Structures are given as structure tokens and as C-alpha cells.
Amino acid sequence: MIERLLSTLPSSLRLLLRRLYYLPSDLLYHLTAGADSLVPPKSMTGMVGGGGFEKVGREFMGYFIELGGLRPDDRVLDVGCGVGRMAIPLTEYLSPKGGYWGFDIIAREIRWCRTHITPQFGHFHFRHVDIYNRHYNPRGTVRPRDFRFPYEDDFFDFVFLTSVFTHMLPGDVAHYLDEIARVLKVGGRCMATFFVLNEESKALIRAGRSTLPFRYEVEGCLTLSTRDPEAAVAYEEEAVFALLSAAGLRLSPPIHYGSWCGRENFLSYQDIVVAVKEAPVPSGAAVA
Numbered sequence: 001m002i003e004r005l006l007s008t009l010p011s012s013l014r015l016l017l018r019r020l021y022y023l024p025s026d027l028l029y030h031l032t033a034g035a036d037s038l039v040p041p042k043s044m045t046g047m048v049g050g051g052g053f054e055k056v057g058r059e060f061m062g063y064f065i066e067l068g069g070l071r072p073d074d075r076v077l078d079v080g081c082g083v084g085r086m087a088i089p090l091t092e093y094l095s096p097k098g099g100y101w102g103f104d105i106i107a108r109e110i111r112w113c114r115t116h117i118t119p120q121f122g123h124f125h126f127r128h129v130d131i132y133n134r135h136y137n138p139r140g141t142v143r144p145r146d147f148r149f150p151y152e153d154d155f156f157d158f159v160f161l162t163s164v165f166t167h168m169l170p171g172d173v174a175h176y177l178d179e180i181a182r183v184l185k186v187g188g189r190c191m192a193t194f195f196v197l198n199e200e201s202k203a204l205i206r207a208g209r210s211t212l213p214f215r216y217e218v219e220g221c222l223t224l225s226t227r228d229p230e231a232a233v234a235y236e237e238e239a240v241f242a243l244l245s246a247a248g249l250r251l252s253p254p255i256h257y258g259s260w261c262g263r264e265n266f267l268s269y270q271d272i273v274v275a276v277k278e279a280p281v282p283s284g285a286a287v288a
């Protein structure tokens with residue numbers, strides 16, 4: 001409820017009011033939770049949507065394994081990892097033969113992950129990058145479309161983004177997909193959530209059944225507000241296909257549609273897309 005209210009405010013006011021609202025529970029947290037606690041303070045878990053912080057983390061770990069083919073020895077990249085909602089359950093699954101790398105644009109959340117997760121699980125690495133996002137980091141100094149991921153080519157087996165492309169605009173998503181394709185091994189998988197616009201979801205939005213009434217066009221996608229477009233961003237299904245294919249990522253169907261728009265048959269809340277990095281076409285190969 002409070003998060004829904006806060007999400008309607010301009011970024012800087014929202015960030016300030018959230019800190020004030022959660023101040024008493026944060027103080028209690030710092031007095032009672034030990035450095036080995038794997039439960040972050042409420043002021044941070046409140047930022048990552050509903051459904052229960054721990055429950056959603058476990059739900060998605062299941063999807064990574066069942067839909068994305070994640071294996072315990074994989075090298076994994078969590079783009080926009082936040083305060084470790086996915087990393088925390090993965091500490092029980094990923095072995096030090098592979099490892100976990102996560103980055104995010106909110107310094108405080110990365111600090112929490114580095115002081116609570118890495119000391120207990122040395123194969124979990126977290127990094128802060130000061131990237132601009134009008135909703136999450138309005139003072140960020142780097143444009144997402146100028147950011148080179150700080151990892152070698154062909155390094156990861158599995159890359160995921162949960163509720164991150166749902167907060168990014170098309171030029172930035174296109175660049176991130178290029179970077180994902182660069183750091184993935186050939187045959188490596190990318191799993192990402194989107195709000196996909198197709199006949200069904202658009203009809204439900206028109207009928208007033210969607211939890212998110214996307215209506216304002218920004219850079220060819222739909223948002224909830226022009227003042228704060230990155231609060232939530234929806235993409236035409238064809239645009240998702242085109243973005244993946246331009247990056248050399250092949251969609252692994254089906255798209256696992258979510259309940260966000262009010263549909264009755266769904267897997268999760270957001271739509272889940274899995275794609276595979278194709279082998280590059282050898283130069284000089286004939287094109288049919």
C-alpha cells in the first residue's frame with residue numbers, strides 16, 4: 001500500500017519519504033539483525049514489488065532451473081540485482097565452481113549485499129554502477145546506453161533480469177541486450193521479464209482489467225506516466241522479438257505470460273522470456 005502511494009511521487013521525494021517511513025524499522029533492524037542476516041531491512045525489500053521478498057526469490061529460482069536450464073556450476077549474471085532477492089536463494093544452489101555476479105545502480109543495496117552475502121558466500125560478487133534511471137537513480141552520471149558491462153566476452157552461462165527491462169526504455173534495452181550477448185557463451189541463456197503488449201494484454205488494458213494501465217507512448221513503448229516513464233514500461237511483442245534478434249539472441253518459445261494485465265491463465269506476475277545466444281555466422285558464409 002505505502003509503496004503504491006510512494007510510486008506516484010517524483011523520484012527524489014519518493015526516495016526521501018521512503019527512508020523516513022522506514023526509519024523506525026531500519027533502526028530496529030540495525031540493533032537486532034547480525035552481519036550474517038540474509039534478510040535485508042524493510043526499506044530495501046519494499047522497493048521490489050509485491051508478492052513477498054523471499055517467496056518471489058524462491059519462485060524465480062525454480063524458473064531459472066526449469067525454464068532457463070540453470071545448473072549449479074554455471075556462471076551467472078544478475079543484471080539489476082537490487083538487494084539480492086534472487087541472489088539469496090541462489091546461495092543454496094550455485095557452487096563455487098561457477099559463481100554469481102550481480103550489479104545494480106542503487107549503492108545502498110549493493111553495500112548491503114557486499115556486507116551480508118559475500119562474506120558468507122565468496123563466490124557471490126556485487127558491484128555498484130552509477131547509471132541514470134529517472135525512477136531509481138535520478139542523479140546517475142552514466143547513461144545506460146553508454147555502459148559497457150565490466151565482464152569479459154563469453155564469460156557467463158546464464159544471465160537474468162527480473163523486473164529490470166520493465167523499468168528501461170528501448171534504446172537502453174537494445175544496448176543491454178548487445179552487452180548480454182557479448183558476455184554470454186555461445187549456447188548460454190538469458191531470462192528476462194517484460195510487460196508484453198499483444199492483442200490479449202491490450203484488450204485487457206482497454207477493458208480496465210490490468211493492474212498497470214499503460215497508456216503513454218515514450219520512444220515507441222508504453223508507460224504509466226510521461227513524468228516518470230521508467231516507473232513501468234511495456235513493449236509490443238514484435239518489438240521484443242526484434243530487440244532479441246538484433247542482439248543475436250534467439251527466442252526460446254513460448255513466452256510465459258503473466259497476470260499483470262488481468263489474464264486468467266498465467267505463470268507469474270510479469271511475462272517471462274527466455275533466449276539463447278546463437279553461434280556467430282562465419283564471415284564469408286553464404287546467406288540463403
Ligand SMILES: C[S@@+](CC[C@H](N)C(=O)[O-])C[C@H]1O[C@@H](n2cnc3c(N)ncnc32)[C@H](O)[C@@H]1O
Pocket residue numbers: 047048049079080081082083084085086103104105106131132133136144161162163164167168
Ligand atoms: C523492481 S527492481 C528489481 C530488482 C531485482 N532484479 C529483483 O528482482 O529483486 C528494479 C531494479 O532495476 C535496477 N535498474 C534500473 N535500471 C538499471 C540499469 N540501467 N542497470 C542496472 N540496474 C538497473 C534498479 O536499481 C532496481 O534495483
